[in-house]
Amino acid sequence: xxxxxxxxxxxxxxxxxxxxxxxxxxxxxxxxxxVTSGHVLVVPRQQARSLAELEPDxxxxxxxxxQKVAAALRASDPRCxxxxxxxxxxxxxxxEIFHVHLHVIPRTTGDGFGLxxxxxxxxxxxxxxxxxxxxxxIST
Numbered sequence: 001x002x003x004x005x006x007x008x009x010x011x012x013x014x015x016x017x018x019x020x021x022x023x024x025x026x027x028x029x030x031x032x033x034x035v036t037s038g039h040v041l042v043v044p045r046q047q048a049r050s051l052a053e054l055e056p057d058x059x060x061x062x063x064x065x066x067q068k069v070a071a072a073l074r075a076s077d078p079r080c081x082x083x084x085x086x087x088x089x090x091x092x093x094x095x096e097i098f099h100v101h102l103h104v105i106p107r108t109t110g111d112g113f114g115l116x117x118x119x120x121x122x123x124x125x126x127x128x129x130x131x132x133x134x135x136x137x138i139s140t
Contacts, residue, residue, distance in 0.1 A: 007043050007099040021069060025061045028069050031103070035113050038077055038106040040069050046066045049098040051089045062102045082107040 008013035011027055018038055021028035031039040042065045048054040063085070070083040086103040088095040105113065122130075 003062060005047075005097050005099040007097060008047060008103065010042065011045050017126060020072070023065075025058055026065045028065055028104070035103075036106055036108070036111045038073050038080065040073070040104040042066050042102040042104060044100060048100045051087075051100060054100050059100075062100075066102050066104050069104045073104065077106060079108050080106040080108060084113070 006015060010017045010029060017027075017028065020030065021042075024045070026042055026044050027132050028040050028042045031041050042062050043059045044054065044062060046055060046058050048058075051059065052090035066085055070085075073083060083106040084103075084107060086105060087101070089100070107113065
């Protein structure tokens with residue numbers, strides 16, 4: 001595993017960033033390729049390529065910081081009518097930088113961003129089988 005990512009350089013202060021928040025666990029900075037204006041990334045200081053490698057308390061903290069950023073976006077940009085959180089875990093999910101990060105994406109009417117998937121309508125029996133398989137793999 002190559003531990004290097006641009007996020008490690010930003011966290012260390014060795015790469016440019018437009019920082020909006022930092023504490024002992026996480027940092028939040030402007031995305032240099034925003035999908036909407038004001039798009040922020042929340043990144044743990046702990047190097048973790050995937051959610052499976054991330055400490056649960058750190059993962060929870062990312063969402064706490066995300067909530068703070070979302071509230072600040074709504075307060076600082078009167079046009080921000082909503083916020084999406086997005087986290088890609090794995091290449092097939094769209095992850096490009098292999099250091100866990102939470103996207104906080106401000107939304108406005110007509111901004112062009114949104115989910116494009118087409119929902120399916122599985123049978124209840126199929127949902128029950130899938131739920132049982134997932135539940136069996138959850139460790140408490």
